[in-house]
Amino acid sequence: MDLYQQLLASLSPELWIIVIAVLLGLTPAIIAYKKGRSPVLWWLFGTLLFVVALPAILIIDPKNVKKCPECAELVKEEAVKCRFCGHAFKGRPGEERRKDWTL
Ligand SMILES: [Zn+2]
Numbered sequence: 001m002d003l004y005q006q007l008l009a010s011l012s013p014e015l016w017i018i019v020i021a022v023l024l025g026l027t028p029a030i031i032a033y034k035k036g037r038s039p040v041l042w043w044l045f046g047t048l049l050f051v052v053a054l055p056a057i058l059i060i061d062p063k064n065v066k067k068c069p070e071c072a073e074l075v076k077e078e079a080v081k082c083r084f085c086g087h088a089f090k091g092r093p094g095e096e097r098r099k100d101w102t103l
Helices: 003-010 013-034 039-048 050-059
Strands: 065-067 074-076
Touching: 013 039, 013 050, 039 050
Parallel strands: none
Antiparallel strands: 065 074
């Protein structure tokens, strides 16, 4: 048994559950960040209630964001310039607003 295996074996099952929950919680947190929502809150939500948080963040609409036509990244609706590629948005802020279908 090498050192790595000894370390894995020394962790209690309870600790493993916590480690796995924290890692699982990162998935909705990353999705939330990309959708302009709080990654910290969604990480907490995902850690505590992963089975609820993941489908919730997948169906939830991005908050106050629009998709850049140049690089397809999501940027804030008020932005006049894309923070990823520098694309300048034409028209009034909010004109390219996505269809709002959330509750
Ligand atoms: Zn862009």
